[in-house]
Amino acid sequence: MIVLENVKKRYGTKEALKGLSLTIPEGKIFGFLGHNGAGKSTTIKSLVSITMPTSGDIYFDGKNLKEHRLEIKKRIGYVPDTPNIFLQLTAMEYWNLIAAAFDLEETEKDKQIQVLANLFEINAQKHNQIDSFSHGMRQKVIVIGALLSNPDIWILDEPLQGLDPQAAYDLKHLMKQHVEQGKTVIFSTHILDTAEQLCDELAILKQGELIYNGSVSELLEKHPGQSLETIYLSMIGSKQEEEIGGRVDEQ
Template sequence: MIKIEGLSKHYGSKVGLKKLDLTIQKGEIFAFLGPNGAGKTTTIKMMVGLLRPTTGAITICDKDIVKETIDAKKYLAYVPDQPYLYDKLTGREFLEFVALMYKIPQSEAGEKIQNLVELFYSHEYIDRLTENYSHGMKQRIVFSAALIHDPRVLVVDEPMVGLDPKSAAIVKNVFKDQAAKGTTVFVSTHSLDVAEQIADRIGIIKHGEIIALGTLEELKQQVKKEARLEDIFLELTEEQSHS
């Protein structure tokens, strides 16, 4: 579970995030939407311990990400928008390295890695150096690395960037399967169709503040009409801009 209370981030005189309150339950897929510069990445970086909040607190499975960073990260997996791998390692070696960091016994690590290779259909390139991977290949390995320790919370920033349709379908199924197992899935995305298809709840952020929060049906009620998420998003963010 993710709990965010009074979260703010200031960059000098600039306010990146304004007292955000948000709770995301076990087994929930939450889509975090907003225009560029709205505060999505700032929020995510604080959630995963890469930025310190100016005010407020974030707990991951009841562990404070600032005060109990190591304990919180044991439950957490993060997939950034740009996958980073070590060029001179093969995909398999990279996964073995990640398993070692999480202190997964070698006897278990091999089976876990093989299961992930099968899940993401990475047989053809898993034993090649990652410097030769396409973006989609790298993304599949990064997702594999995120899942290797069976996280309770999965945080993903722009998961569909650069993915072919097959890879995108795999990732959407992974989100659903993880949520069914009780994993909390937090997805920041510009892909409104993806959010509409998989999210249990949706949050829309603008200028560092949540301007809409709820299920798709609840967002439709907020704009008082039956509409696709794309239309709801555009109406709400344009209203805020005009106001």
């Protein structure tokens, strides 16, 4: 179980997260939804300790991330919001780098690469430089790297972006299989149909604040006959109308 307690993050004068508190249970696919600038990527980068919160605490199974950073990072497979990293390496060199970071045994590494590279149809290109790949191919390389050590917790920032339909289908299937084993998948997306299809629970963020946290089924039950997309846009729109209305009243 992952717990965020009053997590705040400030970049200069901008407050990206305004006291975010929520619980992410094990054995679930947990989704973050929100417009650009809502705080999704900041939350994910805080979870993987790329960025440190200005204040507040994050716990993984009762262990504070501040105090057990390296131990916790070993349990996480992370896909960033852009695949444009380590471009001068070949795909195989990148996977070898990840395997070394996670102390993966050679036989296990080779087995995982064989399975995942074949699944995502990139095996024939694994010795090519990442810089030569399309966005979608780069995304496959990063996804394979994240899954290479078979970590307990997958934290994926817009993981389906740029993937071809078959690769997207395969990754969604892997996400479902992962939680069936009692493990955890956390991901952000702008594709609301995908969130409705995959997520057991979700958090909706708006300008650094949490406006919904709970199960997808409960949210749909509260709005019978509506899709998650319609509900989401209504919730975000209502917040915007309130803000606009408030500013008009003040003038």
